[in-house]
Amino acid sequence: MPETGYVSSHTEHGITTIEFFHPKSNSLPLKMLDELTQEIHYAGNHDTRVVILKSAGDNAFCAGASFDELSAIKNEKEGQNFFQGFANVINAMRKCNKFIIGRIQGKCVGGGVGLAAAVDYAIAINKTEIKLSELSIGIGPFVVGPAIERKIGTSAFSQLAIDATLWRNADWAKKKGLFAEVHETVQNMDESVYRLANSLAHSSPEAIAEMKKMFWKGTENWDALLNERAAISGKLILNDFSKNAIEKFKLKIK
Structure with missing residues (x-):
């Protein structure tokens, strides 16, 4: 596996599997965010019936934003550009006219929770x-x-956002609606992922496209909304509190 990470995809029997990997707990630098966006757009516009989004390894599903890149941001434009990467991925998932199944095999932090919320059906391990x-x-x-609040509601989203140091387990996430299924083993999780993918691959593409529009109704303004939100994050990441907190975190994980 490349030390800088990768995004790959392959299609078989109408199922496109998009996989990402980064050596730092599957965190996402901007380059990989851009590649994820491109792969999701491609799957939505080509001969694919269903998409599986997964990450490599058996630990973290996604640790969110790359701390190396966050610490390197020097101005608001760079900051907005970085967070726009997450906005682009979420909007690509929203606009994709195929159902996206999320295979969630480990911890989700920050942007990783956003990815899990933006898939149409998330299947996780306990x-x-x-x-x-x-x-x-x-x-x-x-x-x-917006993706998380849409999936689990304002109350549960605010609980996650306010208590930023507390881990919630898979049962909590399932009860709140983030995960559709939680399985005891990786084998059971994968069997469920591919059972559903095969079922959807033999379903009507036209019906799926219309259902996708129905499920995402009310999000038509997200291109502008997420761009505005990226600007807020891009500004805040420059403050002294953020810079110090990121450096402390990087030292802790070395």
Whole structure:
């Protein structure tokens, strides 16, 4: 596996699997965010019936934003550009006219929770935990917030956003509607992912496209909304609190 990470995809029997990997707990630098956006757009516009979004490895599903890139941001334009990467991925998932199944095999942090919320059907393993850590580094879950709030409601979203250091387990996430299914083993999780993918691959593409529009009704303004939210995060990440918090975190994980 490349040390800088990768995004890959392949299509078989009408099922497109998009996989991402980064050596730092599957965190996402801007380059990988852009590649994810491109792969999701491609799947939505080509001969694919259903999409599976997954990450490599058996630990974290996604640790969110790359802390190396966050610490390197020097001005508001760079900050907005970085967080726009997450906005673009979420909007690509929203606009994709195919159902996206999320295979959630481990911890989700920050933007990783956003990805899990933006898939149309998330299937997880019981060891999975989630956390919105943004407030602890001086920002907030502004860009991913709409996707999470849409899926689990304002109350549960606010609980995650306010208590930014507390992990919630997979049962909590399932009860709130973030996960559709939680399984005891990876094998059971994968069997369920591919059972559903195969079923959808033999379903009507036209019906799926119309259902997708129905499920995402009311999000038509998200291109502008998430861009505005990216600007907020891009400004906040420059403050001293954020810079110090990120450096402390990077030292802790070394």
